Amino acid sequence: MGADDYLYGNVYQEEFSARIEAVLRRSGNDxxxxxxxxxxxxxxxxxxxxxxxxxxxxxxxxxxxxxxxxxxxxxxxxxxxxxxxxxxxxxxxxxxxxxxxxxxxxxxxxxxxxxxxxxxxxxxxxxxxxxxxxxxx
Missing domain, CATH: 1.10.10.10 (Winged helix-like DNA-binding domain superfamily/Winged helix DNA-binding domain)
Structure with a gap:
């Protein structure tokens, strides 16, 4: 369900977007x-x-x-x-x-x-x- 990764500390927009896109690709919803x-x-x-x-x-x-x-x-x-x-x-x-x-x-x-x-x-x-x-x- 996307809980295979976690965020800690400061997260930058580019990194956050890349992580979301990766989760969507793995889930097949993108x-x-x-x-x-x-x-x-x-x-x-x-x-x-x-x-x-x-x-x-x-x-x-x-x-x-x-x-x-x-x-x-x-x-x-x-x-x-x-x-x-x-x-x-x-x-x-x-x-x-x-x-x-x-x-x-x-x-x-x-x-x-x-x-x-x-x-x-x-x-x-x-x-x-x-x-x-x-x-x-």
Whole structure:
């Protein structure tokens, strides 16, 4: 469960991120490509595509979507998302996260993606990706 390593003393951001990535690789939860709801999230190319068109996202926006797409239907608390993307909950407040989510929604709407059906706000808790069945039927 990731308890095979421990941290002591001062830990630097780069070291902490590397350790988290190593644990995710070993657990098999760090997917390189996710295809869901007509989206293709490709970590190798740092691209999110809808209908073969790239949706331009900032790196943090790309990482937020990646966290949500890798575990659809899971409700992520604001704190969990901040830890997963920034690595330190003290560096970022929930207003910053909400701003990123708003930007993601806007960019996906611009690409004609039905983001409001999928990127769900769980009020007072956080966010989840709702993986509906095919919405084109």
């Amino acid at each position: 997917k390189q490509i996710v295809e869901l709801n007509q989206l293709v999230w490709d970590k190798r190319l740092l691209e999110l595509k809808y209908q073969q068109k790239v949706i331009p996202l900032a790196p943090k926006e790309f990482n937020i979507i990646g966290v949500l797409l890798q575990k659809p239907e899971k409700v992520f608390t604001n704190e969990e998302l901040v830890l997963a993307v920034w690595g330190n909950k003290d560096k970022v407040d929930s207003k910053t996260l909400h701003s990123y989510i708003r930007n993601i929604r806007g960019k996906m709407r611009d690409a004609a993606y039905p983001v409001d059906l999928h990127l769900i706000t769980v009020w007072g808790v956080g966010y989840r990706w709702h993986s509906l069945q095919d919405t084109t039927n």
